[in-house]
Amino acid sequence: MKDNILIIGGGIAGLEAASQLLKLGYNPIIVEKSDHLGGHVADWNRLFPDMTPAEEVVSRLVAETSEANIFLNTEISFVNKLKDSYNIMLSNGISVITGTLLFATGFSMFDASKKEEYGYGIYNQVMTNRDLEHWFNTGKDARIPEEGPAAMGFVHCVGSRDEKARNPQCSKVCCITAVKQAIEMKQKFPEAMIYCFYMDLRMFGKKYEDFYISAQRDYGIRFIRGRVSEVSENIEGKLIVKAEDTLSGKPVKVTLDLLVLMAGIVCNPDTCKTAGLISLPVDSDGFLKSRDNIADITESPKEGIFYAGACTGPKTVPETLAEARSAALEIHNYISRKK
Amino acid sequence: MDFGFKISPSSAVNLDNVDLSLYDRLAEVEPDIRKCIACGSCSASCPANRFSGMSVRKAILGLQRGKEKEVAKMLSTCMLCGKCSMVCPRGINTRHLILSICKFYKED
Ligand SMILES: Cc1cc2nc3c(=O)[nH]c(=O)nc-3n(C[C@H](O)[C@H](O)[C@H](O)COP(=O)(O)OP(=O)(O)OC[C@H]3O[C@@H](n4cnc5c(N)ncnc54)[C@H](O)[C@@H]3O)c2cc1C
Ligand code: SF4
Ligand code: SF4
Ligand code: SF4
Numbered sequence: 001m002k003d004n005i006l007i008i009g010g011g012i013a014g015l016e017a018a019s020q021l022l023k024l025g026y027n028p029i030i031v032e033k034s035d036h037l038g039g040h041v042a043d044w045n046r047l048f049p050d051m052t053p054a055e056e057v058v059s060r061l062v063a064e065t066s067e068a069n070i071f072l073n074t075e076i077s078f079v080n081k082l083k084d085s086y087n088i089m090l091s092n093g094i095s096v097i098t099g100t101l102l103f104a105t106g107f108s109m110f111d112a113s114k115k116e117e118y119g120y121g122i123y124n125q126v127m128t129n130r131d132l133e134h135w136f137n138t139g140k141d142a143r144i145p146e147e148g149p150a151a152m153g154f155v156h157c158v159g160s161r162d163e164k165a166r167n168p169q170c171s172k173v174c175c176i177t178a179v180k181q182a183i184e185m186k187q188k189f190p191e192a193m194i195y196c197f198y199m200d201l202r203m204f205g206k207k208y209e210d211f212y213i214s215a216q217r218d219y220g221i222r223f224i225r226g227r228v229s230e231v232s233e234n235i236e237g238k239l240i241v242k243a244e245d246t247l248s249g250k251p252v253k254v255t256l257d258l259l260v261l262m263a264g265i266v267c268n269p270d271t272c273k274t275a276g277l278i279s280l281p282v283d284s285d286g287f288l289k290s291r292d293n294i295a296d297i298t299e300s301p302k303e304g305i306f307y308a309g310a311c312t313g314p315k316t317v318p319e320t321l322a323e324a325r326s327a328a329l330e331i332h333n334y335i336s337r338k339k
Numbered sequence: 340m341d342f343g344f345k346i347s348p349s350s351a352v353n354l355d356n357v358d359l360s361l362y363d364r365l366a367e368v369e370p371d372i373r374k375c376i377a378c379g380s381c382s383a384s385c386p387a388n389r390f391s392g393m394s395v396r397k398a399i400l401g402l403q404r405g406k407e408k409e410v411a412k413m414l415s416t417c418m419l420c421g422k423c424s425m426v427c428p429r430g431i432n433t434r435h436l437i438l439s440i441c442k443f444y445k446e447d
Contacts, residue, residue, distance in 0.1 A: 117426075157428070161376075161428055162428040163427075163428060163429055163430030164426075164427075164428060164430060199376060199378045199428075200376075225379075226378065226379040226383065227378035227379060227380045227383075227428065228383075229379075229380050229383035229384040229426055230383075230384065242383055242384075243379065243383045244379030244380070244382040244383040244388075244394070244396070245379075246377055246378070246379040246382075246396065249382075249394070249397060251382065251383055251388055251389060
């Protein structure tokens with residue numbers, strides 16, 4: 001009989017791991033709490049660094065996992081530890097016995113309305129990075145005027161690197177996402193004046209610096225080094241954004257038609273709930289704690305429990321996929337060793 | 340000898356000559372001063388900034404670069420309203436820090 005492997009989360013991490021485990025001859029079972037596969041990537045439009053359609057990535061993974069058992073709209077209800085396996089009760093009434101679990105529960109987006117000074121949910125022209133991706137996909141959002149904004153801005157580090165928001169971590173992907181989205185907006189609305197308000201630009205990945213150079217040189221995006229202090233609305237319903245231009249040392253004020261908040265990546269509270277069922281430790285950044293952050297990032301400190309993707313911290317798509325493959329191999333080695 | 344012109348003193352910060360002993364003593368009671376990332380939130384929200392140029396960011400930087408006199412002058416325009424403490428993403432109690440700076444630089 002093929003070994004069951006329970007994968008919690010049907011985002012790209014869970015799907016990629018399942019696809020590899022199928023090839024290695026196992027029986028992966030994916031439990032996904034939402035009504036669709038692909039996780040966050042299913043909400044995105046085009047992916048940096050090559051502007052690959054996100055839909056392409058997700059549908060390839062879904063096709064590769066057609067043989068796997070997949071339960072949508074399902075969560076883990078409770079877990080019983082047996083001698084050397086787990087008896088897991090799902091919310092749909094099915095129970096699974098397995099010696100191996102893979103957490104691929106991903107992240108949550110920081111709730112931008114918590115930063116009241118930025119006006120999300122208060123002013124009509126304030127949206128998030130996620131809302132903008134949604135608009136790229138659907139073309140539907142009342143906040144974006146048909147003729148395009150005359151002037152718009154991106155606010156970096158919303159709910160990241162922020163002790164007040166209780167998230168001192170850098171979310172890692174939002175600098176490049178802001179620059180990517182700024183370029184996409186400029187392509188759609190060449191007349192628009194576009195600003196990025198940043199504290200530091202973290203362009204760490206392959207070709208990210210090229211995006212930055214292109215944003216400056218080819219698209220004329222204006223980069224202002226200063227954290228936005230507050231957003232307000234004038235009588236005409238336009239946004240007034242204030243910051244310090246820390247490079248000139250002077251306060252700046254600009255009137256905008258649209259503001260995009262780069263909401264950060266935080267630990268998914270459902271992950272913590274499920275992890276709590278088997279007393280998995282949480283790291284100081286709020287994400288699941290690996291056995292070792294250098295050598296064993298895909299292993300938990302508990303035997304038979306593995307991790308892949310953004311449940312251990314902010315990650316890009318290629319990083320997530322690489323980790324999922326690595327976790328599948330770790331699981332294969334673990335099961336082979338036990339036999 | 341009078342050449343009819345004089346050379347103005349260099350405005351360069353020579354880190355070899357900057358005396359940071361007072362700053363180090365300040366940092367012992369206000370360790371958070373070392374956490375500043377120069378984001379400018381404090382200056383942008385400061386009601387005195389527009390009129391006097393008051394800026395906690397510049398004050399911190401000034402102390403780190405040995406420009407104590409300029410900092411002391413700037414701080415005299417702070418109204419201690421505490422707005423800056425509310426916005427600092429590094430959670431620095433800037434109002435408390437300003438009071439400590441005043442105390443330290445008055446002592447001397
Ligand atoms: C705005 C934005 C844009 C981005 N754009 C790019 C890009 O262009 N290129 C790039 O490389 N990266 C990009 N990223 C990063 C990318 O989104 C992540 O790398 C990727 O989503 C990580 O995948 P994951 O499977 O680990 O997590 P997720 O995508 O979060 O998927 C986790 C899945 O698990 C499910 N789940 C969670 N908890 C439970 C539970 N308890 N029980 C059952 N199911 C559960 C969730 O419903 C979800 O389907 C972007 C990120 C953001 C925020
Ligand atoms: S990636 Fe950039 S925008 Fe995102 S938290 Fe880090 S510094 Fe801020
Ligand atoms: S306490 Fe001083 S520096 Fe801070 S906002 Fe008020 S006036 Fe400005
Ligand atoms: S708000 Fe805090 S971190 Fe930012 S410049 Fe001011 S003191 Fe430094």
